Amino acid sequence: MKPFLIPLAICSGLVTGMAHAASTAELTVSGLITPMACTPVLSAGGLVDFGKISQKDLNQATATRLPLKTLTLTVSCNAPGRYALRMRDNRDGTAHVNSEIYYGLGLDTAGNKLGVYSVKFDPKQTVADTFPVTYGTESTTGGVAWRTSNTNPIDIGSRSLLGFTDVVGSTAGPSAIQNLTSTLTLEAVINAKQNLDLSVDTLMDGSATLEVVYL
Template sequence: MNTVRLSLASLALLGIASSTHAASTAELTVTGLITPMACTPVFSAGGLVDFGKISQQDLNQARPTMLPLKTMALTVSCNSAGRYALRMRDNRDGTAYVNSEIYYGFGLDGSGGKIGVYSLKFDPKQTVADALPVIYGTESTTNAVAWRTSNSNPIDMGSRSLLGFTEVNGSSAGPTAIQNLTSTFILEAVINAKQNLDLSQEVVMDGSATLEVVYL
């Protein structure tokens, strides 16, 4: 149907070509907004999570092996209160054996096998922002066009979603203006099944991701 409509439109234009002239120029408009707001996110321990050496005999042969949970603190400090959200980018994109925006990869083994995945979970109950009495989480999968109703449930940090914070429960208005925020994230790591890995030599778990502050 789309092709037919385009063809008919072309014929209609040809029919009036003798009486009108196509414009010889095209206009481009580029917009944006430079904000004086600036925020700095900082993970505890310099953002390093080290599981140490893991023996291959401790890995499950035919199913993934979950490692002990880790916690890490995140602080976001801004020069003034403003609305913002967080998003994570996987620097090892394509190495997670689970196809989901909340899982990030550990890189590849010597034979190109996918080593494992990890995820970060935000818990509003472990979050403090400015002098606000309580914080709720909200999320947008539409690049801040619409926001999920805020609540106190934990939220997995996504690579294609925005994570925001508000002091209003049950709101779909998006994040509140915040200057200083401190939260504890839970990191969950899983190693691929032993049968899927090349363990003839040491395998380096090489997870790397970048946390981005998105100004709203």
């Protein structure tokens, strides 16, 4: 038996060393705490009320677009700084259209998806500090790359960043801004009536959180 003891001991040592090397990983936690603080405020407390809608006014086989609604957003910061906006759906999973720019309106009593809404920012209706002209830009890469800035309206998304700059044609992202005011347009769409149970009063229950992301 002795001739086997040394080879076994060497083999065991090699396995132990390899296991030790493969079973460790280094974790690094980083970040930057900034004194910058911004407060977003929506007009009317952020409430958009379409009132009572008769099910007779809804399309049977196609979606029904409701009248456009507008809100005013103000973002006030304690100092100029670079930031962007994004919106989180508090009714995630209730939108009947799969896209990051559409947010759910809740479910009917049978669990069917009631509809969607979107929120559009228009740089032409946006005032930022003393910028002579405000341009919009967005990033789908978490701020790594930015779309060329222009005055085209932008639908805010749940996975994209939306920002503003005073430089046209720029891919550098948002400029430093302290005070911003923008008119938002909300468009709501109700699912086709044939897909819903509207035999009882059905509450449109959309809810989202607008977030300031510091860059």
